[in-house]
Amino acid sequence: MTTPENKSVLLFDLDGTLVDSAPDLAAAINEMLVTLGLKVFPQDKIRSWVGNGARTLVERALHHSLKDNVAANDKYSEEEVNSAVAIFLKYYQRNLCVESVLYTGVKTTLLALKKQGYRLAIITNKPAEFIEPIVTGFGLSGIFELQLGGDSLKERKPHPLPLLYASTALNVSVNECIMIGDSKNDILAAKAANMQSIGLTYGYNYGEKISVYQPDWCLETFEELLPLFT
CATH class of the missing domain: 3.40.50.1000 (HAD superfamily/HAD-like)
Known part of the structure; x- marks a missing residue:
């Protein structure tokens, strides 16, 4: 070589x-989803969404929640995404090195x-x-x-x-x-x-x-x- x-x-x-860092990112994503009254996902699934920054990770989680929730709107507004990102960052900030x-x-x-x-x-x-x-x-x-x-x-x-x-x-x-x-x-x-x-x-x-x-x-x-x- x-x-x-x-x-x-x-x-x-x-x-x-x-x-x-996937374990702690996944935990924070699921805390966010619970707060929003949405379905949580297995860590392995969330792991596959990691890599493009916090906002993209949150958007992927919300997108998958839409697919699993027939009652949900077709698309989350920018304001809803911003709110979800803030919730995610709050949880993640408190738990950066727990299981990572x-x-x-x-x-x-x-x-x-x-x-x-x-x-x-x-x-x-x-x-x-x-x-x-x-x-x-x-x-x-x-x-x-x-x-x-x-x-x-x-x-x-x-x-x-x-x-x-x-x-x-x-x-x-x-x-x-x-x-x-x-x-x-x-x-x-x-x-x-x-x-x-x-x-x-x-x-x-x-x-x-x-x-x-x-x-x-x-x-x-x-x-x-x-x-x-x-």
């Missing part, structure tokens, strides 16, 4: 890449990469307010030089803006960066930014194989990053 060359900055997705876990080898691998001199950053579609509490909750404080959420800029992945912004903010070229994630959004954003990427097969990608989107490398575990960059 060829290895990435001349990389100094590693850009990581968060949900589905570093953290399996780091994927195997994440902390030791990140620390080893940082020790080798790589600069690390997070680029996620999760609202920015949740990044630091989660990073702190899992003992990862001080590891990441930059943390961008889905609402940090005017665009989010799969738009290339967050990746290009990170390159500029860290004063490196696009060629010195590599995007690492579990979702097509990560790979598509990297391609749009003309940046190399690594796809991880274990996260959230809506039931599709990450290899379909042709990342430059495809890994089955987070720990495989270490030999790739050593």
